[in-house]
Amino acid sequence: MKNPSLGEFEELVLLVVAAQHDQAYGVSILEDLEEKLSKKLNISAVHVALKRMEDKGFVKSRFGGITSERGGRRKKFYIITAFGKQMLDQQYALRTSIYQQIPNISFG
Amino acid sequence: MKPKPPKYALRFLRWFCRNDYLEEIEGNLLELFEQQYTASPKKAQKQFVWNVLRHFRPAFIRSFKLFQPSNHRAMLHYNFILAFRNFQRYKSSFFINLIGLSSGLACALLIFLWVQDELSVDKFHANDERLYRVMEKGYSSEGIYTSFETRGPMADFLREEMPQVEYVAAVGPVSWPGYDRLTLSIDEKNVKAAGQYVGKDYFNIFSYELLIGSKDQVLADKNSIVLSEELAMRLFDSAQDAVGKSVEFQQEREFIVSGIFKGTPARSSVQFDFVMTFEALKDEKPWVDSWGGGGPLVFATLREGTNVEYFNDKLEATLKERFGDDINRVAFLERYSDHYLYGIYEIGVRVGGRIEYVRLFSVVAIIILLIASINFVNLTTARASRRLKEIGIKKVVGSGRKELIFQYIGESVLISFFSLMVAILLVALALPTFNEITGKQLALGFDHTLIVSALTIAFSTGVVAGLYPALYLSGLRSINILKGKLNMSSGSVWARKGLVVFQFTLSIILMVSVWVVHRQIAFVQNQHLGYDKDNVIYFPITGRLNGNEETFLTEMKKIPGVLNASSTGHRIVGHNWSVGNIEWEGKTPDDETGFEVITANYDLLETLGVEIIEGRSFSRNFGNDTTKIIFNETAIEAMGLTSPIGTTVEFYGEKEIIGVVKDFHFESFHEELKPMCFVMQASINRMVAKLQAGREKEALAGLQTLYSNYNPGFVLDYQFLDDDYQALYVAEQRVSTLSEYFAALAILISCLGLFGLAAFTAERRLKEIGIRKALGASVVNIVGLLTGDFTKMVVVAIGIALPIGYFLTQHWLQNFAFHIDLQWWYFAGVGLLALLIAWLTIGLQTVKAAQVNPIECLRDE
Numbered sequence: 001m002k003n004p005s006l007g008e009f010e011e012l013v014l015l016v017v018a019a020q021h022d023q024a025y026g027v028s029i030l031e032d033l034e035e036k037l038s039k040k041l042n043i044s045a046v047h048v049a050l051k052r053m054e055d056k057g058f059v060k061s062r063f064g065g066i067t068s069e070r071g072g073r074r075k076k077f078y079i080i081t082a083f084g085k086q087m088l089d090q091q092y093a094l095r096t097s098i099y100q101q102i103p104n105i106s107f108g
Numbered sequence: 109m110k111p112k113p114p115k116y117a118l119r120f121l122r123w124f125c126r127n128d129y130l131e132e133i134e135g136n137l138l139e140l141f142e143q144q145y146t147a148s149p150k151k152a153q154k155q156f157v158w159n160v161l162r163h164f165r166p167a168f169i170r171s172f173k174l175f176q177p178s179n180h181r182a183m184l185h186y187n188f189i190l191a192f193r194n195f196q197r198y199k200s201s202f203f204i205n206l207i208g209l210s211s212g213l214a215c216a217l218l219i220f221l222w223v224q225d226e227l228s229v230d231k232f233h234a235n236d237e238r239l240y241r242v243m244e245k246g247y248s249s250e251g252i253y254t255s256f257e258t259r260g261p262m263a264d265f266l267r268e269e270m271p272q273v274e275y276v277a278a279v280g281p282v283s284w285p286g287y288d289r290l291t292l293s294i295d296e297k298n299v300k301a302a303g304q305y306v307g308k309d310y311f312n313i314f315s316y317e318l319l320i321g322s323k324d325q326v327l328a329d330k331n332s333i334v335l336s337e338e339l340a341m342r343l344f345d346s347a348q349d350a351v352g353k354s355v356e357f358q359q360e361r362e363f364i365v366s367g368i369f370k371g372t373p374a375r376s377s378v379q380f381d382f383v384m385t386f387e388a389l390k391d392e393k394p395w396v397d398s399w400g401g402g403g404p405l406v407f408a409t410l411r412e413g414t415n416v417e418y419f420n421d422k423l424e425a426t427l428k429e430r431f432g433d434d435i436n437r438v439a440f441l442e443r444y445s446d447h448y449l450y451g452i453y454e455i456g457v458r459v460g461g462r463i464e465y466v467r468l469f470s471v472v473a474i475i476i477l478l479i480a481s482i483n484f485v486n487l488t489t490a491r492a493s494r495r496l497k498e499i500g501i502k503k504v505v506g507s508g509r510k511e512l513i514f515q516y517i518g519e520s521v522l523i524s525f526f527s528l529m530v531a532i533l534l535v536a537l538a539l540p541t542f543n544e545i546t547g548k549q550l551a552l553g554f555d556h557t558l559i560v561s562a563l564t565i566a567f568s569t570g571v572v573a574g575l576y577p578a579l580y581l582s583g584l585r586s587i588n589i590l591k592g593k594l595n596m597s598s599g600s601v602w603a604r605k606g607l608v609v610f611q612f613t614l615s616i617i618l619m620v621s622v623w624v625v626h627r628q629i630a631f632v633q634n635q636h637l638g639y640d641k642d643n644v645i646y647f648p649i650t651g652r653l654n655g656n657e658e659t660f661l662t663e664m665k666k667i668p669g670v671l672n673a674s675s676t677g678h679r680i681v682g683h684n685w686s687v688g689n690i691e692w693e694g695k696t697p698d699d700e701t702g703f704e705v706i707t708a709n710y711d712l713l714e715t716l717g718v719e720i721i722e723g724r725s726f727s728r729n730f731g732n733d734t735t736k737i738i739f740n741e742t743a744i745e746a747m748g749l750t751s752p753i754g755t756t757v758e759f760y761g762e763k764e765i766i767g768v769v770k771d772f773h774f775e776s777f778h779e780e781l782k783p784m785c786f787v788m789q790a791s792i793n794r795m796v797a798k799l800q801a802g803r804e805k806e807a808l809a810g811l812q813t814l815y816s817n818y819n820p821g822f823v824l825d826y827q828f829l830d831d832d833y834q835a836l837y838v839a840e841q842r843v844s845t846l847s848e849y850f851a852a853l854a855i856l857i858s859c860l861g862l863f864g865l866a867a868f869t870a871e872r873r874l875k876e877i878g879i880r881k882a883l884g885a886s887v888v889n890i891v892g893l894l895t896g897d898f899t900k901m902v903v904v905a906i907g908i909a910l911p912i913g914y915f916l917t918q919h920w921l922q923n924f925a926f927h928i929d930l931q932w933w934y935f936a937g938v939g940l941l942a943l944l945i946a947w948l949t950i951g952l953q954t955v956k957a958a959q960v961n962p963i964e965c966l967r968d969e
Contacts, residue, residue: 025132025136026132026133026135026136027136027139027140030136030140042158042159042162043136043137043140043159043162044159044162044163044165047129047132047133047136047163047167047168048165048167051129051167051168052167063131069139069142070135070136070138070139070142071134071135071138073131073132073134073135073138074131074132074135075132075135076131076132076135
């Protein structure tokens with residue numbers, strides 16, 4: 001199989017998952033992203049991104065316990081995998097290395 | 109109270125979303141909803157719906173297959189295992205079901221084959237839709253009569269006057285006396301075969317396949333004969349060589365073979381080996397070409413698109429135009445292939461025929477299948493208590509009612525398919541006997557219709573049998589089942605009893621009917637007919653016997669063992685020669701009384717043992733008796749003559765009445781006694797001889813020797829009159845034999861069910877029996893206790909069945925002009941028999957149960 005790619009929005013979600021380590025679930029990710037990006041997002045976009053990344057092996061999931069909140073539905077927590085982390089590192093290294101090649105440009 | 113999101117949106121989400129993501133998505137949506145709800149309920153609702161819709165995308169939509177295959181396949185497999193284990197565990201009820209259902213199915217299959225065959229008779233003709241028989245409706249003093257014979261010239265009349273007629277042919281049919289065993293000879297070789305005289309377009313009308321010759325030409329020449337392939341092989345050893353050769357017919361006349369046809373299929377109601385031209389018959393019997401002489405049959409095909417009712421009106425009008433308005437009979441057309449099934453007319457209206465037997469047996473087949481299904485229902489519900497735990501557990505684990513119903517129906521369909529396999533085996537074994545009884549050539553050809561209908565019958569039997577247990581058992585409450593609180597509701601017990609009663613009612617009705625049919629047939633056969641049919645033989649006058657009749661007769665009487673001998677032109681038993689042109693003094697012009705005429709030689713009345721009650725018989729002592737006539741009582745009454753002897757009547761010249769004979773049954777007992785007369789006539793074609801009882805062999809040997817003196821190399825081809833008489837009742841005989849088998853089968857299957865139930869009850873009440881015995885009950889007490897219930901059911905069944913049986917049999921007997929009166933003891937006897945059979949069936953079980961040692965059945969507690 002081809003090395004799985006990481007889309008732009010997926011990368012953002014993956015970053016949030018990594019940041020909220022072990023406590024990331026749909027709504028928390030959504031809220032964090034909305035705050036950071038300062039724009040409205042739809043929860044379905046987050047769900048799709050999570051599903052795809054889980055299929056690609058960047059994240060794995062576990063269910064939390066049952067509470068009286070959320071209509072008794074369990075939360076599904078996402079954790080970044082080693083492969084996911086490696087992907088993030090690669091992306092980061094790639095961007096940094098290119099960024100550092102930028103000559104000093106002034107926009108006077 | 110917690111805020112509620114829009115119900116429909118939630119339901120929609122649950123419906124489309126895949127299970128492994130549903131909880132996460134639903135939870136997150138609800139959490140968002142609850143958050144927003146505090147700010148603005150309306151907005152939250154809208155947002156929730158929007159969010160749900162946004163999730164309606166391929167990533168989250170579940171797969172919509174009708175069945176979740178894996179689970180269902182597993183359940184199916186599991187149900188199969190369960191079914192087989194159940195069969196193994198309860199072998200007796202499995203075998204009772206298997207035997208009952210398979211014999212029921214075998215029976216239904218046989219009847220199906222027979223019915224299918226009956227319905228297809230004569231339907232193979234290519235022009236079937238347009239192929240008609242010309243019938244006659246006449247008016248006589250006794251009312252309207254219908255005849256399927258007509259007059260020879262009718263064929264020409266139709267051809268010339270009715271433009272709608274495509275082809276028409278007159279036929280001197282094979283059903284005429286002696287035509288089924290005519291002699292064809294080539295050199296020294298003689299072959300007996302069935303033949304008929306047919307009009308030129310016969311092969312254009314009927315689809316008997318011509319192998320050699322063209323439809324239009326084979327019968328063009330008067331002296332043509334067309335042979336069946338088989339007959340040609342017998343005569344010439346080759347069909348090809350036969351064409352153009354000449355064949356001697358009845359040692360009288362030469363015919364030239366002009367064509368070969370394939371032979372008549374088994375599904376043709378008419379069976380013949382060769383045909384000659386109707387023109388040739390006109391030479392031999394000029395009366396067939398006159399409007400006065402009845403007898404020939406006429407068949408026609410109408411042009412495409414002709415309405416037969418319109419045609420019949422037109423035909424009547426044309427006939428009236430030609431013969432005047434006051435003609436007393438008119439012709440009409442009847443679909444040829446209908447005649448076989450709907451051949452009986454009363455007062456000019458079609459009232460039925462063989463179709464009644466077809467319907468009767470179809471009903472019998474359904475009844476037997478029903479009885480077998482009832483066994484299944486009863487045994488399954490009765491034994492349900494054994495499987496209650498299984499049902500309870502299944503329900504608790506999550507099986508729905510639908511699954512349970514499917515499981516039970518599936519199980520019964522499985523049994524019925526097993527039974528079908530056994531049934532097919534049984535049918536294959538029984539088919540030869542069945543063919544012998546029905547006189548058919550049925551075969552178990554696995555054609556499309558048979559397979560489909562066999563599967564349909566088996567499947568529907570399975571569903572019907574399984575439906576009640578399935579619905580009943582699946583409807584029980586699992587909590588009651590598992591707590592052991594279940595007491596079989598009285599409703600189900602009643603249902604079971606009701607079914608047993610129903611089953612026995614049907615069986616007893618069948619038994620009563622069979623008994624009455626049997627009695628009626630015995631009555632007919634032992635009835636004094638007014639003449640003595642036993643040991644009377646007849647044979648055709650052929651070859652050199654012609655012209656030497658008198659000497660032959662004289663010599664014949666000298667043979668030891670021959671009591672008397674005579675000759676006649678008719679066959680005596682059955683329909684002879686009916687005429688309407690006898691005139692007597694005082695006859696009113698509109699009187700159209702029909703007479704049956706038998707031509708007789710001297711001594712015929714004595715040979716047959718017909719009793720003279722007035723006057724004298726034909727006798728040589730009174731000179732020429734050819735101008736004399738003898739009537740039966742009915743005829744004298746119909747003519748209204750007070751002193752008949754010496755009166756003259758007009759019938760082909762003046763005839764003086766010299767005697768009156770006591771009425772005798774020359775036709776079947778279906779028919780009323782008809783007016784008839786004997787006339788002396790020279791043109792006679794068969795010898796009749798009365799043999800001495802016990803010396804038949806000797807007499808026949810003597811006759812053969814004498815016959816050979818006249819016709820060297822020929823075998824005397826004689827028939828017993830008694831056989832002809834039996835042939836009148838062949839349909840009843842078949843019905844009687846068949847219904848005996850079916851009734852026996854019905855009662856057997858019913859008893860099988862009763863046996864199963866009795867065994868089950870005895871087993872269930874084993875502890876009760878043990879305690880009763882320990883407390884001092886005797887074996888007789890116990891047997892009485894166990895039998896009582898069943899006895900009541902059977903008695904109720906008898907009570908219902910006997911009146912119905914009485915009504916039905918009474919109705920059937922009305923078909924016979926002469927029939928037995930129903931006696932009370934027929935019914936009492938059958939009732940008692942049914943009770944006895946039931947007792948015998950359950951007796952075995954109950955006595956065994958009653959003899960049990962109390963210690964053995966009480967020990968385990």
